[in-house]
Amino acid sequence: MKKIIVQKYGGTSVENIKKMKNIVNRVIKLYDEGHSIVLVISAMGKTTDHLVEMAKAITENPDKRELDMLISTGEQVSVSLISIIFKSLGYDSISLTGYQAGIVTSSDYNKGKIADIDISKIKKYLQEKKIVIVAGFQGITENGDITTLGRGGSDTTAVALAAKLQSICEIYTDVDGIYAIDPKKYKNAQLLSEISYEEMMELSNLGAKVMEMRSVEMGKIFNVPIHIGNSVTGIIGTIIKDEDQLMEKKIITGLATEHNVAMVTISDVLYQSGDIYKIFNLLSEGEINIDMISQTAPIDGKINVSLSTPSLDVDSLKSVLKDYHTHKLYVDENMTKISVVGIGMIDQSGVASKLFNIFDNLGIHFKQVTTSEISISFIVNNEDSYSLIEEIAKAFNLSNN
Ligand code: ADP
Ligand code: ASP
Ligand code: MG
DSSP: OOOOOEEOOTTTTGGSSSHHHHHHHHHHHHHHHHHHHEEEOSTTEEEEEEEEHHHHHHSSSSHHHHHHHHHHHHHHHHHHHHHHHHHHOOOEEEEEEETTTEEEEEOOTTTTEEEEEEHHHHHHHTTTTTTEHHHHHTTEEETEEEEEEEETTTHHHHHHHHHTTTTTTEESSSSSSOSSSOOTTOTTTTOOSSEEEHHHHHHHHTTTTTOOHHHHHHHHHHOOOOOEEETTTTOEEEEOOOOGSSSSSOOOOOEEEEEEEEEEEEEEESHHHHHHHHHHHHHHHTTOOOEEEEEEOOOOEEEEEEEEEGGGHHHHHHHHHHHHHTTTEEEEEEEEEEEEOOOOEEEEOHHHHHHHHHHHHHTTTOEEEEEETTTEEEEEHHHHHHHHHHHHHHTTBBOOO
16 A cells, blocks of 8 residues: 655754665655655754854854754755765655745744644645655744754654655664663663553653653654664664554553752751742742752751752753852762663552662662653662662563573
């Protein structure tokens, strides 16, 4: 049966013309079989990073609207080059910006949310047998201003288009699919043939940036199975799908890590809601990202509050709290957050004790622990993270051997 297929290619997959040509040749085979093709393309290689750096060399806080004008240009370069390749080979294609593709977003610059997609133009081009090439990561507000969707946002463009076109959705990247652990950090990681939307969202949120979290959420809401594969070979390694359709529910499906985390402890905080509010209000005004929060039991009317934050935010945190002299501040930088994720945790107990046993055997302490329904996260010293990943992978069958 002839199908509409949306394929997305990420930055590393289109970092040079040779890689683009390889993709174009594979797409031509599908097109020649009679399928309708919509491509969503990211900016070449590290282009977006370089554009952000240029703006930040001028000012630490570039105007958000202008930043979107700037960083949306990366995708415009890659879609036009790919279309030029198709046309040079005699194939009819058309490159489109987010605006031309009908992608309307909220007016939150740098993190726009797709409000709707008017797919009439894309459909018209597909009927004219054109290969449609859409710039990922961007859209337009109702007022006609260009927005971007947040880093990694081309995934969201692809899933949203697939939902709207009721098509197949394929995301091609520089690895074979979703692994139990980032294969660049742990080379024996197992490739997962399937994973639920919930687990993938949790892994993305906890540091596995292989898929942008909102794209997975969109797949779940609109019931779009997401196929992840290798952009060089074209082989699909993983399908992200509904939990009910999983062949097997594992207790632990994957592990995500976040490096460069700092643990901050504020001691001698008065045990009054007003005092705690003051601290967190200052942190919020300073736009400090806060992740895990815990507090000790009150002793003599005082508590210690601990929180984790990206190391990058530590200087701002110190300066925001510097006028607040009544407390002492302890900062541990160079920490890693390790999270294990699995839908089977909902109805099976014993995961925490198995993990604590691993910590005990290795003689490693964690600084902070939190749980959700399908995950447990620990903060540990960077240097302890490697042996922990190795042992957790062995204990929960996340590795190939
Ligand atoms: P793209 O440019 O194609 O969007 P990304 O860099 O955003 O690619 O995502 C792919 C990268 O995600 C891989 O190179 C890999 O290092 C990383 N990654 C992190 N966690 C995982 C995981 N669990 N499975 C696969 N890749 C992962
Ligand atoms: N080019 C954008 C980024 O680097 C969007 C994407 O690649 O998905 O974040
Ligand atoms: Mg990406």
